[in-house]
Amino acid sequence: MRIVERIAAVLFSFLISFATLAGEPETKLKIGDVLSIELPGEAAFGKPFQIDRRGVIQLPEIGEIHVKDETLASASASIRNALKHAFRDLDKLTVSLKEQKLLVSVHGYVKNPGNVELAADATVQMAIVAAGGLMQGAQLDRIQVKRTNGSSQEIDYKKYLDSGDMSLLPHLEPLDVIFVPASPLTGKVQIDFDGKTLAAAGDGGEERTAVKVFGEVNTPAIFAWKQGVTVIDMIMRAGGITRYAAPDQIRIINKGAPVIFNLASYLDSGDRKLLPDIEPGATIFVPKQVDEIRRGALTVYVMGEVAKPGAFETRDGATFIDILANAGGPTRFSDTRQIKIIRSNGKVEMFDLPSYTNGKSGAPPKVSAGDAIFIPEKSDTQEPSWLKIPSSRAVQVMGALYKPGRYEWSDDMSLFDLLAQAGGPTAHADISNIEIIRNEKDRAHPIRFNLETYLKGGGSLKDVPRIHGGYIVMVPELSQDPVDNKAQWTRQAPEKSIYVMGQVGAPGRYAFKDGLGFLDIITAANGPTGSADLRNIRVSHRGQAGARVTNVNLSLYLQTGDERLLPRVKSGDVVYVPDKNRESIDQPPSRMVRVLGAVTKPGRYQFTDDMSLLDLLAEAGGPTTDALQDRILVVNLSSGQSQAHAFDMLGFAKTGDISRVPVVRAGDLVYVPNKNQDEWRQLREEARDIVQAASLFSIISALGLK
Amino acid sequence: MERILMALLLAISLSGCAILKAEPWPERGTGGFAEWTEITDERARTQMARLTKAREQGASVYAAADLVDADMLMQRIRRELAGGLVTDAAMDMGSLDEKLSLIESRIARSSILSRRGRRS
Numbered sequence: 001m002r003i004v005e006r007i008a009a010v011l012f013s014f015l016i017s018f019a020t021l022a023g024e025p026e027t028k029l030k031i032g033d034v035l036s037i038e039l040p041g042e043a044a045f046g047k048p049f050q051i052d053r054r055g056v057i058q059l060p061e062i063g064e065i066h067v068k069d070e071t072l073a074s075a076s077a078s079i080r081n082a083l084k085h086a087f088r089d090l091d092k093l094t095v096s097l098k099e100q101k102l103l104v105s106v107h108g109y110v111k112n113p114g115n116v117e118l119a120a121d122a123t124v125q126m127a128i129v130a131a132g133g134l135m136q137g138a139q140l141d142r143i144q145v146k147r148t149n150g151s152s153q154e155i156d157y158k159k160y161l162d163s164g165d166m167s168l169l170p171h172l173e174p175l176d177v178i179f180v181p182a183s184p185l186t187g188k189v190q191i192d193f194d195g196k197t198l199a200a201a202g203d204g205g206e207e208r209t210a211v212k213v214f215g216e217v218n219t220p221a222i223f224a225w226k227q228g229v230t231v232i233d234m235i236m237r238a239g240g241i242t243r244y245a246a247p248d249q250i251r252i253i254n255k256g257a258p259v260i261f262n263l264a265s266y267l268d269s270g271d272r273k274l275l276p277d278i279e280p281g282a283t284i285f286v287p288k289q290v291d292e293i294r295r296g297a298l299t300v301y302v303m304g305e306v307a308k309p310g311a312f313e314t315r316d317g318a319t320f321i322d323i324l325a326n327a328g329g330p331t332r333f334s335d336t337r338q339i340k341i342i343r344s345n346g347k348v349e350m351f352d353l354p355s356y357t358n359g360k361s362g363a364p365p366k367v368s369a370g371d372a373i374f375i376p377e378k379s380d381t382q383e384p385s386w387l388k389i390p391s392s393r394a395v396q397v398m399g400a401l402y403k404p405g406r407y408e409w410s411d412d413m414s415l416f417d418l419l420a421q422a423g424g425p426t427a428h429a430d431i432s433n434i435e436i437i438r439n440e441k442d443r444a445h446p447i448r449f450n451l452e453t454y455l456k457g458g459g460s461l462k463d464v465p466r467i468h469g470g471y472i473v474m475v476p477e478l479s480q481d482p483v484d485n486k487a488q489w490t491r492q493a494p495e496k497s498i499y500v501m502g503q504v505g506a507p508g509r510y511a512f513k514d515g516l517g518f519l520d521i522i523t524a525a526n527g528p529t530g531s532a533d534l535r536n537i538r539v540s541h542r543g544q545a546g547a548r549v550t551n552v553n554l555s556l557y558l559q560t561g562d563e564r565l566l567p568r569v570k571s572g573d574v575v576y577v578p579d580k581n582r583e584s585i586d587q588p589p590s591r592m593v594r595v596l597g598a599v600t601k602p603g604r605y606q607f608t609d610d611m612s613l614l615d616l617l618a619e620a621g622g623p624t625t626d627a628l629q630d631r632i633l634v635v636n637l638s639s640g641q642s643q644a645h646a647f648d649m650l651g652f653a654k655t656g657d658i659s660r661v662p663v664v665r666a667g668d669l670v671y672v673p674n675k676n677q678d679e680w681r682q683l684r685e686e687a688r689d690i691v692q693a694a695s696l697f698s699i700i701s702a703l704g705l706k
Numbered sequence: 707m708e709r710i711l712m713a714l715l716l717a718i719s720l721s722g723c724a725i726l727k728a729e730p731w732p733e734r735g736t737g738g739f740a741e742w743t744e745i746t747d748e749r750a751r752t753q754m755a756r757l758t759k760a761r762e763q764g765a766s767v768y769a770a771a772d773l774v775d776a777d778m779l780m781q782r783i784r785r786e787l788a789g790g791l792v793t794d795a796a797m798d799m800g801s802l803d804e805k806l807s808l809i810e811s812r813i814a815r816s817s818i819l820s821r822r823g824r825r826s
Contacts, residue, residue: 553771556771556774557771559774560766560770560771560773560774561770562769562770562771562772564771564772565771608778609778609779609781609782609785610778610781612738612739613738614738631731633732634735636789636791636794638791638793638794640793640794640797641791641792641793641794643732643790643791644732645732645733645734645735645736645789646731646732646733646734646735647734647735647738648734658738658739658742658743659736659739659743660734660736661735661736661737661738661739662734662735662736662737662738662789663735663736663737663738663740663785663786663788663789663791664738665782665785665786665791665794
C-alpha cells in the first residue's frame with residue numbers, strides 16, 4: 001500500500017510537472033510568494049502561506065519547510081511529504097501559487113524605513129511609497145538598490161521622475177535593499193526644514209557636477225547640473241538676479257576657466273552666441289553693481305551723502321529730483337546747500353537744494369547722461385580738517401572778533417550772520433572800518449564798510465556788502481594807546497588816521513572815524529597848550545579834489561559857542577595848532593600890523609579890529625626914550641585910499657582925548673620916529689654949527705686984520 | 707664986520723633951505739576909538755540899527771560867531787569913517803550888509819524851527 005502511495009505521488013508529481021511543462025514554463029518560488037495549501041477537513045489550512053525572507057513557510061503542526069527556489073511541484077511534494085507525518089488523507093492536499101509578492105527593504109530618507117511587501121512587479125517608486133514616501137532632503141538622483149548578492153546599483157530617481165523612463169528603474173528582486181541617501185545640503189545636523197528652504201538650498205547633490213550660483217541672485221545655491229543647461233537656466237533657478245546685480249559682469253568659471261557673461265547684451269541682442277555653456281561643476285557669480293565700474297551712454301552717477309550712491313540709468317525726462325530720489329535721497333549728514341553737478345565736460349555747477357525747496361531759487365539743474373551728482377558731507381564747525389571745505393566755499397574772518405577763523409559760507413547768509421558766527425566784534429574792534437577783500441579773477445578788491453554808522457543810523461540792506469565764498473573779512477582793532485602808539489603805528493592805516501601837530505598836549509597820529517568831530521581830536525591830543533594860538537588853528541582837508549585849508553578860530557568858538565566855527569574833519573586830515581609866541585612870519589600881511597622905529601620890540605603883530613593903536617604900542621614894548629612920541633606915524637595902507645597920520649601920544653596922554661588916536665587896521669604900518677628926525681632940532685643943530693663956523697671965521701679974520 | 711654978517715646970514719639961509727626941502731609931518735589922525743563916538747554916516751547908522759535889532763532877536767544865540775564878526779566889521783567901519791578912510795569903509799559896509807543878511811536869515815530860520823518844535 002505504502003509503495004502504491006509512493007508510486008502514486010511520484011506519478012502525480014510527474015503529471016503535475018509534465019502539465020506544467022506542457023502549460024507554462026516552470027517557475028521557481030521566490031521569497032514573498034504566497035502559496036495556497038488546501039486540505040479538506042483541516043481548519044489549520046485554507047490560509048495563505050507566504051515564503052518568508054528566509055525562504056521558508058510555516059506549516060501547521062510541522063513547522064518550517066524551505067521552498068525557496070523550488071518549483072511549485074517540488075514544493076508541493078516537499079509539503080506533502082512533510083505533512084504525511086501529521087495529517088492523513090493527503091490525497092486531497094492541493095498546493096498552488098496563490099500570488100507573488102516582493103519583499104524588499106527601503107532605508108534612508110523615507111518616512112517609514114523598513115521591510116515592505118510589494119506586488120511582484122513593483123518598482124522602486126512603489127517601494128518608496130510603501131515606505132511612507134521620501135523625506136524632505138532626500139537625494140533623488142543617487143538612490144541605491146542593493147542586491148542580496150552584494151551588488152549595488154545607483155539610480156537617478158529624479159531623472160526617472162522627469163522623464164518617466166521606466167528603464168531607469170531596475171527590476172526589483174526579493175530582499176533588495178533600496179537606500180535613499182540624504183542630500184549634502186541637509187548638513188550633518190538633523191534639522192527640520194521645509195521644502196522651500198530645501199529648494200532654496202539647491203539640489204546639487206553631487207559636488208563634482210553641481211553648479212554653484214551665488215552673488216546678487218535671489219536664492220544663491222548649488223544646483224544639479226543637467227546636460228544642455230544654460231547660464232540663464234541656472235540664474236532662473238537661483239531666483240533671478242537682484243536689483244543690485246551687475247548683469248553685464250556675470251562671471252562663470254567653466255572647468256577652471258573664467259568667462260565674463262554680459263546678460264544685458266544678451267537680453268538686448270538675443271544672440272545665443274553670447275550664452276556660454278555651463279559645464280558640470282561650473283561656478284556662476286553675479287557681482288554687485290557697485291563692485292564694478294558702470295558706465296554707459298545713459299548712466300548718471302550719484303555720489304556722496306545719499307542713502308544709495310551709485311550709477312543710475314537715466315531716461316529722457318528724468319529730473320534731478322528723480323535721480324536724487326532714486327539714490328535714496330540725501331542723508332542727514334549731507335550738505336544739501338552745496339550740491340555739485342559735475343558735468344561730463346568737466347564743468348562744475350552748484351545747486352542749493354534748501355533754497356530751491358524754499359522757493360528762493362529757480363528750477364533744479366538738468367542732469368544729462370554722463371553727469372555726476374556729488375552731495376558733500378556737512379562739515380562741522382568743530383571739524384578739525386579744514387581741508388574739507390574748499391576756498392570757494394569758505395570765508396576767512398580775521399581781526400578783532402571773538403572767534404576769528406575760516407567759516408563755511410552760503411550765499412544765503414549775510415555779513416551779519418558771519419560776524420555773529422564769529423562771536424561778534426570784541427570791545428576793541430573798530431567796526432567803523434570793516435574791510436572786505438573780495439576776489440575776482442585772481443585780483444583782490446577791498447571794500448570798506450562802516451558797521452557802526454549802519455547800526456546807529458540804519459539803512460537799506462542793499463548797502464551791506466554781499467559776501468561770497470573766498471572773501472576775506474577783516475575787523476581792525478582800535479589803537480590801544482593813542483599817545484604811545486609808536487610801536488603799533490604801522491597797524492593803523494593812514495586813511496583811518498588823523499594828524500594833530502603843533503601846540504597840543506600830545507601831538508601825533510590818532511585813529512579817527514566818521515562821527516567824531518574837531519573838538520574830539522583836539523581833546524584826544526590833550527587839548528591846546530598854553531602857547532597855542534587858538535585864533536589860527538588850521539585844518540588841512542585831505543583826500544579831496546583840491547587843496548583846502550580851514551582856519552579855525554577856536555578862541556571865538558570858546559567865546560561864542562557857535563558850532564559853525566568848528567570845521568568838519570575826516571580821517572586823513574591834518575590839524576595844526578600854531579604857537580602864538582612864535583614870530584609869525586607865515587601869517588599873511590593882511591592880518592598883521594608892522595610896528596617899526598623907536599619901540600622896544602619892533603616887528604609884525606597880529607591885529608584885530610577890536611584892538612587899537614595903543615594896544616599895538618603896548619604889544620611892541622612902547623616907545624623908547626629917544627622916540628619922538630608926539631609924532632608917531634600911522635600909515636593906513638589900502639588898495640584904493642592909502643594915507644598917513646601922526647599921533648601925539650604925549651598929548652593924548654596929557655589930555656585923554658580919544659579923538660586924537662588915529663585909526664589902525666590890520667595891514668597898516670606904525671612908525672615911531674626918534675628925536676633925531678625932528679626938523680626943528682635939526683635946524684637948531686645946523687644953526688649952531690653955522691654959528692660956530694662963523695665965530696671961528698670971525699676970529700681968524702680979526703687976527704688977520706691986526 | 708659986514709662980511710662976517712653976510713657969511714652968517716648966508717649959512718643960515720642955506721640951512722633953512724635944506725630943512726624946508728624935507729617932507730612935512732602929516733596931520734594928526736583920528737578915528738582910533740570911533741566906536742565910542744556917535745555915528746554920523748547914514749548908511750552906517752542903518753547898519754548899526756540892523757545889528758542892534760539882530761542882537762535883540764537872539765543873534766547871539768543863533769549866529770553867535772557871525773554876530774561877533776559883524777560887531778568887528780561895524781567897529782572897523784566906524785573907525786574908517788572917522789579916520790577918513792571912506793572908500794575902505796564903503797567896501798566894508800558891503801561886507802557888513804552880507805553878514806547882516808546872513809544873521810537875519812539864520813534868526814528867521816531858527817525862529818521857524820523853534821515854533822515847529824513848540825507845536826510838536
